[in-house]
Amino acid sequence: xxxxxxxxxxxxxxxxxxxxxxxxxxxxxxxxxxxxxxxxxxxxxxxxxxxxxxxxxxxxxxxxxxxxxxxxxxxxxxxxxxxxxxxxxxxxxxxxxxxxxxxxxxxxxxxx
Amino acid sequence: xxxxxxxxxxxxxxxxxxxxxxxxxxxxxxxxxxxxxxxxxxxxxxxxxxxxxxxxxxxxxxxxxxxxxxxxxxxxxxxxxxxxxxxxxxxxxxxxxxxxxxxxxxxxxxxxxxx
Numbered sequence: 734x735x736x737x738x739x740x741x742x743x744x745x746x747x748x749x750x751x752x753x754x755x756x757x758x759x760x761x762x763x764x765x766x767x768x769x770x771x772x773x774x775x776x777x778x779x780x781x782x783x784x785x786x787x788x789x790x791x792x793x794x795x796x797x798x799x800x801x802x803x804x805x806x807x808x809x810x811x812x813x814x815x816x817x818x819x820x821x822x823x824x825x826x827x828x829x830x831x832x833x834x835x836x837x838x839x840x841x842x843x844x845x
Numbered sequence: 846x847x848x849x850x851x852x853x854x855x856x857x858x859x860x861x862x863x864x865x866x867x868x869x870x871x872x873x874x875x876x877x878x879x880x881x882x883x884x885x886x887x888x889x890x891x892x893x894x895x896x897x898x899x900x901x902x903x904x905x906x907x908x909x910x911x912x913x914x915x916x917x918x919x920x921x922x923x924x925x926x927x928x929x930x931x932x933x934x935x936x937x938x939x940x941x942x943x944x945x946x947x948x949x950x951x952x953x954x955x956x957x958x959x960x
Contacts, residue, residue, distance in 0.1 A: 737887070764946050765946045767948050767949075769951075774953075774954070774956075775953050775954070776849075776851075776935050776937075776951030776952050776953045776954050777888075777935070777951045778951075779948045779949075779950060782946070782948055784946070820887075820888075822888075824946055832890060832893075832903075833888075833890070833949060834887075835887035835888040835889075836887055837885060837886060837887045838887070
């Protein structure tokens with residue numbers, strides 16, 4: 734069964750304290766992995782797409798990496814405005830249809 | 846600015862009532878999707894449409910119905926058959942027909958509650 738597991742479920746950091754979020758997956762027919770940011774009461778906001786192992790993408794304080802089994806979202810020197818839930822999703826094909834499988838998310842809180 | 850508009854932001858349903866959630870996009874995207882988000886769970890796919898006048902069931906379609914009469918619009922009806930409708934509903938769209946690995950872009954959701 735296709736599965737996407739994000740860890741930890743929740744993470745509290747002090748401002749400036751760097752850390753990483755993990756997304757591990759067991760999906761057949763992987764075509765890509767997406768990271769989203771979701772603020773309370775809002776829809777997910779697209780951050781990155783990663784297509785193949787070894788690929789890296791960066792945006793401001795965020796850097797996403799991908800291996801054959803997992804992806805990491807590294808947050809360098811976070812600020813309070815980085816507080817949000819970060820979602821990981823994998824794009825896979827099955828029986829001719831294309832679907833996203835989402836993890837449950839990591840809730841990040843950055844304290845000033 | 847282009848985007849996805851969901852309305853209403855909050856919706857209340859009485860027992861035995863059908864309610865319809867609106868989703869409109871002006872991104873000229875071909876594919877549109879409906880997800881349900883519950884606390885502590887990942888987004889779950891309800892229905893999706895890759896082209897006008899065609900749609901497919903997702904993983905949790907029971908108790909829901911959709912239509913896709915226009916490219917820009919993909920309304921979701923929560924029927925009285927859906928016994929646990931309280932959730933945050935998200936609409937998304939993507940370029941192409943969802944086959945070319947483009948990211949999905951989301952609206953800001955509708956929160957549905959039972960009266």
